[in-house]
Amino acid sequence: MTAQLPPGLQLEKVDERIMTLNVGPQHPGSGHMRLIVQVDGDYIVACDPDPGYVHRGEEKMAEYRNYITNIPHLERPVIHDSCNILYPYCLAVEEILGLEVPERAKYVRVIASELNRCVYTMYWLAIYGIFLGHSTMFMWPAGDRELLIDLLEKITGARVTHAYFVPGGIRNDLPANFEDVCLRQVNYFEKRIKEYADIFYDNPILISRTENTGILSRQDAIRLGTTGSVLRASGVDFDIRKKEPYDVYENLDFQTNVLQSGDSYARSKIPWLDMLESCRIIRDALKKMPKSGAVRVKLKPNPKGGDVEVYRRVESGRGALGMHVISKSKPEPYRVKISVGSFRNLICMPYLLRGEKLGNMPAVYWSLNYWPVEADR
């Protein structure tokens, strides 16, 4: 019939099955990055992540500042996990300069970095909740995380950008009577986050939205070099705190959490389980910490390293965080390479989103525990 229509009325058939969507950078479900998603109907057929909207050239800037003045800007990629991103840097610089950290400082570092991990995870959980349309899950973590921010503020004096770790120890000692306050807060915090199971993790709506979406098999997780909660949700027991213990983690009593299913639900559950472990670590560290002693090695004004190359890594809130620092007998590092968990997890995004429904995109994307600012550096 259509063939008999006059020429002006004939419509040409265009293959419009595949449509390209730009998700981000101004999109409530994308954060600071763009995902170029190709959809066939409601199903994603291809996804191309386009990061770099917060690329600030940290690595270049680090080559122009000395080891101490590098601290403030190196923590900016993850300001709410700043202790953990400074940790590998401090470990690397200590190795370069040959510093021995006092015992008390090591414990305080562990406490601060575990508190910070909880602060980070709570923020992530709040965002994850709100992007799944679960407003209570935004309000509860955002409120409870202020408790720990208060603790960190007591120690470091700043809400988020602590700049607390310095090569050779920590900037200042714990305030008086900190142990009791910390213990009380952490116990309360633990009690609170256990309630999240009722409202969030056992919630049938959340389970039906996240279970069996974005499955990453164990083999793929290893091949793609994912890290942190993504890796552990896929059944690989790898936590740098256990496998390559830095500072005093080997003395502390904790376990790593591994889930086998590898879907969004498992990925979102691992950080929460990690927070419970963090509470254990903090309590244990408070018990085993020497009650007094030096917390910092005095440094010369412009410390110089030898001709060395160091790669140190720690377990941050988002997975392994490595710093590759090359020193060339100058006060400034020759090269600082920050290898972050977010950037390493970015690579599995096309594989996870392929074949998913578009509506599942935020559930999968945020379950990667991804912080775009850190990935871009």
Added chain:
Amino acid sequence: MSSSDTTETNTKKKRTRKPRTTKSKTKKPEETTPAPAEITTPETSTLVPSEPEPAPAPVEEIVPETEEKVETEDVAPQVELPKFEKSLADKVTQKFGSKAEVAYIKQNRIRINVKKEDIKDVASYIRDELNFDHAESVSGVDYPDENKIEAVYHLGSYTDPELSKQILALATSAPREENPNPGRDSTRLPSLRDVFYSVEFHERECFEMLGVYFDDHPDNRRLLLPEDWADIPPLRKDFDIKGR
């Protein structure tokens, strides 16, 4: 550090900055970068501060452990190389002989330098025989004095519990061009993407940041920099940032 402290160091740095380029060029011969052929001990001795640094008296006893192409005087101050790490490095050197140079061996860290023609073979061997299964990072380093750009692959292992502590740095270098034209000049390296899938984004980053084109890489597009970036790759040493 207090703010006064940082400003002081800033001004100091400015003063020392001026002769930076010229000085490093003149100083070049003595400070050959991560000393290639030998297992450098001065490095490791500074790195492990707890170990005492004895006078280099007992030279000859420890020599047999590290016989090949190692100057005996250098090995002396060190107590001994970590055994497990050394066995890993030995496996690579046995297989590839002089193609693979062990740059350093220290606690949990090994670095192997290879030529860019051999890197695929060595990487496949490391993956298949030594069980390193993923790359943690690929850091490109620019050495204008030696006229090369290095790509250091930090490899780790998830599957082998013995290797979970280890990071094997596999380094290779590409020739450096004075006037870079990324993608079209001779600054090229074979991509390791077929060996380690995890290097895909790292290599893309390395390409845009240092202008190293990776042959056989599925997409050598831009990743982090703006689409209209027309300057030289920013992590090269001759790219000066403003105000410095």
Added chain:
Amino acid sequence: MLKELVTPHGVNAFVGKLGDILVKAIDEPLGYAINWSRLWSLWPVHIETACCSVEFGAASGPRYDVERFGIIEAFGSLRQCDLVVVQGTITRKMAPRLRLVYDQMPEPKYVIAMGACAITGGLYFDSYNVLPGIDGVIPVDVYVPGCPPRPETLIQGCMLLQEKIKRMKAR
């Protein structure tokens, strides 16, 4: 004068003149009313540009709760928004997008530059990919200093903006 205009031919001109007179008569009180209604329901657009979004999120959280002051939580659709809170560093890749977002928003629109990076480039003054402040991209109403600003500071900035809107000529 107006009477002469009441003809079939001059009706358009009549309506126009009448409008002018009406506007002149009630401009000020009406403008105040319009501004008053705007200032207690500022809708920030959901554009995160850098790490200050952490503190912006904290400000929306229960402890600081900017909704008390009439700033509603960040919202997805920019067609319904009238406030851009530039949350930190603007890189060269982000700047065109920020301008695009700003251009697509309906008038009136207000801009808060949050954090040192959005004001002058801050810590990243010598970075190759960071703009030295967003003044060159979009006009800014209120600057909120800090790196990052505490939520209280952001709230104070928002209240300053409301004060400013109150005194503005209604657009």
